[in-house]
Amino acid sequence: MRVLLRPVGCPPSRAFTPRLSRCFSTVVDAPPNPAPPPKAPSGSVFQDAFGAVAPRTNWTRDEISQVYNTPLIELTFAASTVHRRFHNPAAIQMCTLMNIKTGGCSEDCSYCAQSSRYDTGLKATKLSSVDSVLEAARIAKENGSSRFCMGAAWRDMRGRKTNLKNIKEMVKGVRSLGMEACVTLGMIDAEQAKELKDAGLTAYNHNVDTSREHYPTVITTRSYDERLATIKNVQQAGIHVCTGGILGLGERPQDHVGLIHTVATLPAHPESFPVNALVPIKGTPLGESSAIAFDAVLRTIATARLVLPKTIIRLAAGRHTMREEKQILCFQAGANAIFTGEKMLTTACNGWEEDKAMFERWGLRPMTQDETVQGQQETAGEKKLEMHFDEGTTPKNVYA
Ligand code: SF4
Numbered sequence: 001m002r003v004l005l006r007p008v009g010c011p012p013s014r015a016f017t018p019r020l021s022r023c024f025s026t027v028v029d030a031p032p033n034p035a036p037p038p039k040a041p042s043g044s045v046f047q048d049a050f051g052a053v054a055p056r057t058n059w060t061r062d063e064i065s066q067v068y069n070t071p072l073i074e075l076t077f078a079a080s081t082v083h084r085r086f087h088n089p090a091a092i093q094m095c096t097l098m099n100i101k102t103g104g105c106s107e108d109c110s111y112c113a114q115s116s117r118y119d120t121g122l123k124a125t126k127l128s129s130v131d132s133v134l135e136a137a138r139i140a141k142e143n144g145s146s147r148f149c150m151g152a153a154w155r156d157m158r159g160r161k162t163n164l165k166n167i168k169e170m171v172k173g174v175r176s177l178g179m180e181a182c183v184t185l186g187m188i189d190a191e192q193a194k195e196l197k198d199a200g201l202t203a204y205n206h207n208v209d210t211s212r213e214h215y216p217t218v219i220t221t222r223s224y225d226e227r228l229a230t231i232k233n234v235q236q237a238g239i240h241v242c243t244g245g246i247l248g249l250g251e252r253p254q255d256h257v258g259l260i261h262t263v264a265t266l267p268a269h270p271e272s273f274p275v276n277a278l279v280p281i282k283g284t285p286l287g288e289s290s291a292i293a294f295d296a297v298l299r300t301i302a303t304a305r306l307v308l309p310k311t312i313i314r315l316a317a318g319r320h321t322m323r324e325e326k327q328i329l330c331f332q333a334g335a336n337a338i339f340t341g342e343k344m345l346t347t348a349c350n351g352w353e354e355d356k357a358m359f360e361r362w363g364l365r366p367m368t369q370d371e372t373v374q375g376q377q378e379t380a381g382e383k384k385l386e387m388h389f390d391e392g393t394t395p396k397n398v399y400a
Pocket residue numbers: 105106107108109112113114115152153154155186
């Protein structure tokens with residue numbers, strides 16, 4: 001037998017009408033609140049993004065700006081809903097990123113510890129041996145990582161034939177462990193991209209970092225278009241693209257919009273969109289920067305989820321500076337991959353045990369191989385959309 005309790009704070013002398021309202025202190029079998037459903041706060045752009053059933057690459061910057069500037073509470077709710085339409089919200093891809101060649105880079109990226117132009121105290125190294133990299137990948141796999149990323153601090157791959165040969169061995173070795181393999185090696189041409197594809201490479205990381213307008217204040221030795229040319233080579237070789245940005249480079253909110261617009265209007269959306277929060281490195285031009293506000297990080301993730309609904313959104317550098325509750329808000333807003341392990345390139349990283357404990361507390365779990373973009377393509381081609389929410393909570397019903 002159900003018992004209706006009087007709501008806390010509802011005096012007994014007042015008429016108590018449990019059938020008209022729902023209170024948290026009632027054992028509820030009262031009908032739901034008959035109030036009309038909330039109205040979408042902004043115009044049709046937001047509603048369209050909220051109702052998306054497939055990615056689109058014809059976004060205008062103004063449209064993305066409208067989404068980005070939606071009140072945050074509405075934006076994150078919409079992102080969370082769209083996230084459930086395209087992904088299982090409990091599944092977080094665990095990746096480990098290893099620096100396979102540290103420092104000595106000729107570029108002048110003003111946030112980077114590995115540029116030879118800044119005195120950051122980092123000692124340059126040669127390319128790691130294939131065996132040592134594969135041993136690190138094995139450890140990462142044992143700890144639950146399903147993607148192993150390898151980064152080398154180079155401007156480009158010109159004249160690096162032997163290094164490329166060794167990197168291809170690393171890629172083959174990582175793939176033979178049943179893991180996804182990603183590399184970031186600077187600029188590559190079409191031929192190098194094809195070689196990496198033939199070796200089995202899953203994804204190539206090449207961040208655009210920020211908006212086209214803000215970019216020249218951050219890097220002068222490589223143009224935005226050169227970055228896009230590498231991304232094009234990677235896409236044309238049939239390798240997944242991992243490209244995203246760094247927040248906290250002294251940019252303005254419209255630069256977050258510009259960053260998302262760049263990747264959202266590529267011929268195909270990137271498989272992966274990393275969101276980094278700057279970790280200021282002493283000795284670099286941005287070494288004294290103050291931290292990016294968390295609401296800007298959250299807003300960027302939520303906007304990216306709505307604009308890039310199928311893409312894996314990767315909570316990358318700077319996660320170790322976020323309290324667990326903030327990380328969970330990011331997952332709620334659509335982030336579904338993390339870097340985990342001992343280190344992330346030259347910056348600190350949340351360890352496997354810490355992440356496992358967080359997953360346990362919040363009902364999260366590592367993404368399985370068949371849930372990744374790569375895995376879905378391998379097993380079922382363009383699999384039909386999985387719906388992870390009840391019929392009654394479809395966008396149309398919520399924002400009728
Ligand atoms: S290209 Fe990469 S390694 Fe080189 S300075 Fe820029 S971010 Fe650092």
